[in-house]
Amino acid sequence: MSYPNHSSPSSFILTGIPGLEDAQFWIAFPFCTMYFVAVLGNITLLLVIRMDPSLHLPMFYFLSMLAAIDLVLTTSTMPKILSIFWFQSHEINFEGCVAQMFFIHSFSTVESGVLVTMAFDRYLAICKPLHYSAILTGPTIVKLGLAAVVRGITIITPLMCMVTRLSYCGSRIIHHSYCEHMSVVKLACGDTRPNSFYGITAATAVVGSESILIAVSYMLILREVIGLSSRKAHLKSFGTCGSHIGVILLFYTPGLFSFYTQHWGQRIPAQLHILMADLYLLVPPMLNPFIYGMRTKPIRERVLSLLWQ
Secondary structure, three states, X not given: OOOOOEXXXXXXXXXXXXXXXXXHHHHHHHHHHHHHHHHHHHHHHHHHHHHXXXXXXXXXXXXXXXXXXXHHHHHOOHHHXXXXXXXXXXXXXXXXXXXXXXXXXXXXXXXXXXXXXXXXXXXXXXXXXXXXXXXXXXXXXXXXXXXXXXXXXXXXXXXXXXXXXXXXXXXXXXXXOOOOHHHHHOOEEOXXXXXXXXXXXXXXXXXXXHHHHHHHHXXXXXXXXXXXXXXXXXXXXXXXXXXXXXXXXXXHHHHHHHHHHHHHOOOOOHHHHHHXXXXXXXXXXXXHHHHHHHOXXXXXXXXXXXXXX
């Protein structure tokens, strides 16, 4: 499938999951279920925190940011993926493709920043409780949230500009379920090394620096917890930290796997790569409301009280 030589095509064709075309109709059902759970869980989290003044605290504001980001990530991709799987709606216009790419990569970067602020919040709450309220004031929380958003947009915007300036003169078939950066760049003519270099450098710098900050925060938290005399406090803190670390690994690991596979994973089966990339945008948003929300006693009690009214 080709088109005349010009700077940008009118549309692309998304294949879905290469090699699993016959199974996509059935794969869509668990995908749709996970999407529904993710949307319902994150909206519930936002509403509960909004409605209950006792939850207007730094930790819950960060949870609200995470829930809003997850809604953007899933909603920018899943409706189109489901339309491909169920209705064979494979075409996406160029502008829509770039917009989807921007939302995926920028809000993934923003979420990474919010996870750092949440780790910092837990560090202050456990290791510096006397200074917690003085440090995490309302203006500070707003600044941290805005910094995560501005940084994500600032890092990804040059990447989008580079994509729109490429010339596309060959196939317009994207072998993916959504408009992932390198999947689109592979269709371009000419020198795409600047795109590849910027993309891999940005991803490595963001994930590398932020995973180190998160790891340091939780190491300091665990060191503080080990010093506690109460066995019950040990188990509670280890359980909370363990679940948080699990979600963080679920966020970073599939994302890095997908990103690096696009560059150097030619031997990895395409269907495995695409499935991992799809689940990366589904599983963390689905689990976050339960791990960060329902495991938090005030939110759990508030949700249960609403259900049993």
